[in-house]
Amino acid sequence: MRNALLAAVAALSLAPAAQAADLAATTLALRDKALTDTTAWDVTESLTTEVGARPQGSPGMDRARDWGVAKLKALGFENVHVETFETESWLRGAESAEVVAPYPQKLQILGLGRSTPTPAGGIEAEIALFRTLDEMLAQPPGALKGKIAVVTQPMRRTQDIGGYAAAVRVRGAGGEAAKRGAIAYLARSASTDDTRLPHGGGGFRAGIPMAALSTPDAELLERMAARGKPVRIKLSLQSTFREKAPAYNVVGEIKGREKPEEVIVIGGHLDSWDAGTGAVDDAAGIGVTTAAAKLIAGLPQRPRRTIRVVMWGAEEQGGSGAAYAAAHRDEVANIVVAGESDLGAGEIFSAKLPKGSREHPAMKAFAAAVVPLKVLVSREPAEDGGADVDGLKDLGTPVVQLQQDAGRYFDLHHSADDTLDKIDPRELAQNVAVWTAFVYAVADSDIDFRKTASAAQ
């Protein structure tokens, strides 16, 4: 405490140029420390090993909440607490699918979030297969009456989320199938891989059963359909759905030394889908942001502003970002910037900063630290800070977008393959270094992103 006080007094007495130089030097030193620090890996390993799958509303999520509190306390965070809210919970039951004619074969599927369950004995019907979503959308009302609609449109691998954005339209089109009379909907997985593990995820409530097909099974159905005989599928999807189930955002802070009321909000999401262990989605995001805050806390003195790590509790099924924004509405003016790490564990290849901030000394210090890590500091301002900070953004909070390379992410995302072994510790450490540099440069400066944005109008 005495050391921190002395250092604070020393910092206050520095001229602005010297302060900037100090900020830059410390940012570089933190970056280097982050590149060899194992906190992010340890946190990710711990969550995936000791908790594993943790869908919203499941016993796994309760364990994850307790894990989060214990982990933040053990790492020395302050004001560790749980913010409770309510949101939807869809939980998978027994599932199966098979072609019954003309070529009996089992299929590998995963029910989609918000799917209606089938009757206990399942349903059986002929399929109507479309190779693109647009083909299905071109069907008139009633055209799919009594059929199981199947869309096999594949996903393109891209570095950003462009490929996923297109694939997610396919996953979410159950309602369009229902409108045309379909009694169930099967979508090719939003996957860039060729394994026989389906990739699930959220759908929209459409009143019909909906599931994702593994990539090889989607291609198998295409080959069967091409032979011209009617293809019949038997499908059984059991699930439970609650409109309102208890949910949790877990929070910890590193209090600022000068302006503790000014807060930088970072984090990842604690919940996951159930097929894998939620390693890249999103134990890694939890690990990266927790490690960044922890590294900064290890400096001889705290930065000026408070760093708050939030483990959002219902990103996959939705609601944790909105709940967080609602609970912190009165505090928003003091939230300096917010950002979520939620696109896996690949390297950060681009940083989009809040509008107009690129030439500020604090952001110059950030750039100097991360350009050698092959980060492109974009001229485009950040527009998407992550699903869980959208609510804050809508209330006027500046956001930052530290874009991860998603080239491999959708090989794993929402599938049983989302496991720890897929994470490269070196790539994970690069993430920590970039987040640490950004958070520190903001936390120990007076940069005001609302002002930089206004000035840039």
Added chain:
Amino acid sequence: MRNALLAAVAALSLAPAAQAADLAATTLALRDKALTDTTAWDVTESLTTEVGARPQGSPGMDRARDWGVAKLKALGFENVHVETFETESWLRGAESAEVVAPYPQKLQILGLGRSTPTPAGGIEAEIALFRTLDEMLAQPPGALKGKIAVVTQPMRRTQDIGGYAAAVRVRGAGGEAAKRGAIAYLARSASTDDTRLPHGGGGFRAGIPMAALSTPDAELLERMAARGKPVRIKLSLQSTFREKAPAYNVVGEIKGREKPEEVIVIGGHLDSWDAGTGAVDDAAGIGVTTAAAKLIAGLPQRPRRTIRVVMWGAEEQGGSGAAYAAAHRDEVANIVVAGESDLGAGEIFSAKLPKGSREHPAMKAFAAAVVPLKVLVSREPAEDGGADVDGLKDLGTPVVQLQQDAGRYFDLHHSADDTLDKIDPRELAQNVAVWTAFVYAVADSDIDFRKTASAAQ
């Protein structure tokens, strides 16, 4: 028929050197044709799409048998028939495994062939985890009493089957676990991949339940065990076992024009494990060898000797090779050479010929055709012609070993990932070209591998 007769007369009238030149030229022409022919792909696509999984003793195998007969007839083979025998059949029922303490998580497993079923409600016990098989083997009798033995020894990727040979020892060690008192046995999958799909396969009857763990699950258990608390697993494996179930070898021939009684026996195995669609194991082998025979049948005249394609019906669970040898014991002296294609669909990188035959003009013609396809024509003689020709080999039949590159094979083998999309049509065609060149060079010459072997003593 008239054309064939005229050509035969013409061939008989050629001097030996001219005959050899003709053989070499036709071998080259066949090779080139094979490289663009789609028969192997079409056959492989057909079997995996229209039949899919086909374990010995299952309805899928019955469909595969009927498919084989129809396919050989459609492709113009002669003497198409089924040779029936009896062998073991182990069929999977419902299976599940989960860690119940200290960190509840579901595990991905596949019961191993010949596993004893658990009671209907499953069994629950503490695990004893070993990172190498030798560690488990070093345990004294009784040391594993009441425990579920787990061996997590990983598999090395190799071009040949060296990596698999070591991994298969781990898969087959259930009896060693039982001897030491274990009540069940879990082995890390014999897999070179990191997907969460377990790789099954045959075990030995050990009187205890036995299953393969997916690679990520084996590593998860290692991490849990390293934390020091007892790890408890609940395991349920249902299955049915018959000592004797009907089994089928499906056969078709291209009759030789001069010495139809002299036979070249080639083929793949028709049965598969049940998790995938048996694409690389072994629809590809069926496709490659059927295509080779079919291409040769398309020449203006038949070769001198008969080419026989056998689709062996119980390679995975054992018995089809032995049954074939037993049924053809009296014919063995007339079987010129035998070989099976059963290591996937990767390129052939090495050809091991029957002993002493490398300098024979027929084998020179073969080498001239395949060296440009990057095939190493080995100085080592063939020792392993494939599991289904071991029985013939034991009766004195020369064998050939056209070694496929197995570098990617064990990413897929015996797992749900064994699907058509994993096959590269160009690599498959290289296989067909090499088999076609070998089979034709033998079938249209008078090479006698028993004589070359004696001369080489």
